[in-house]
Amino acid sequence: MxxxxxxxxxxxxxxxxxxxxxxxxxxxxxxxxxxxxxxxxxxxxxxxxxxxxxxxxxxxxxxxxxxxxxxxxxxxxxxxxxxxxxxxxxxxxxxxxxxxxxxxxxxxxxxxxxxxxxxxxxxxxxxxxxxxxMKNFRQPKSTNLHEALTNREMEILLLIADGKSNQEIADELYIALKTTKVHVSNILSKLQVQDRTQAAVYCYRNGLK
Structure with a gap:
């Protein structure tokens, strides 16, 4: 419960x-x-x-x-x-x-x-x-960290910015939930952000959406 x-x-x-x-x-x-x-x-x-x-x-x-x-x-x-x-x-x-x-x-x-x-x-x-x-969040450390993302990770980042949950992302991309969580973890690490919220902010800040 x-x-x-x-x-x-x-x-x-x-x-x-x-x-x-x-x-x-x-x-x-x-x-x-x-x-x-x-x-x-x-x-x-x-x-x-x-x-x-x-x-x-x-x-x-x-x-x-x-x-x-x-x-x-x-x-x-x-x-x-x-x-x-x-x-x-x-x-x-x-x-x-x-x-x-x-x-x-x-x-x-x-x-x-x-x-x-x-x-x-x-x-x-x-x-x-x-x-x-968007206009109030702290600027990320760099504006090109997303260049290190793979195509799949970029795809998932855009879905995070759309407010999708891990399960919704997994369903939309036809991948396992566990795989989705691994991708999200890698995205957060590469973007040097702490959570999905900051990842979404990064996405908008850098014109990816």
Missing amino acids: IRVLFVDDHEMVRIGVSAFLSTQPDMEVIAEADNGRKAIDLALELRPDVILMDLVMEEMDGIEATRRIVEQWSEAKILIVTSFIDDDKVYPALEAGATSYILKTSKADVIANAIRDTYNGESVLEKEVTAKM
Whole structure:
């Protein structure tokens, strides 16, 4: 079971999302919080597999809560679920250590799959979120690192930039999931980036998409 901590200051949102997640055979909401301060305490006490984090809350917002959680627990996997795609929300949230970032307008099954992907170590970003963060992300160390990629790796990089998960890439290219993961690992190493999010940013920054 994927143990989920759900953080949102709207009670009806918490009730609705928690009710939906309870119908998923591989998930359970182990705790809820209505502000960032409570989220920190619960995250560090319960060590959930995935934290669903809203951004705009009283007492402490989701960005600061994410930052403090990651500072004290670097393995935390935090999925931002918010209504905001403003530059002053997207970039700081990812810089604070969030793993994934999706919108509340997403369909329920999209949110559920984003939880699964985040749990499996993948960064999930909607296309419009990726576009918003392009101009704010730090410039990569070099602008020609992608020249070291093989044709297959370049193909996979472009699919990463499209927001595809490892399983979706494997299905589209008719290759094994394990093979896909190896390619992704090689891509991250060659581009000298830490995760799929930064790989997607590199792709856009250098005009590959």
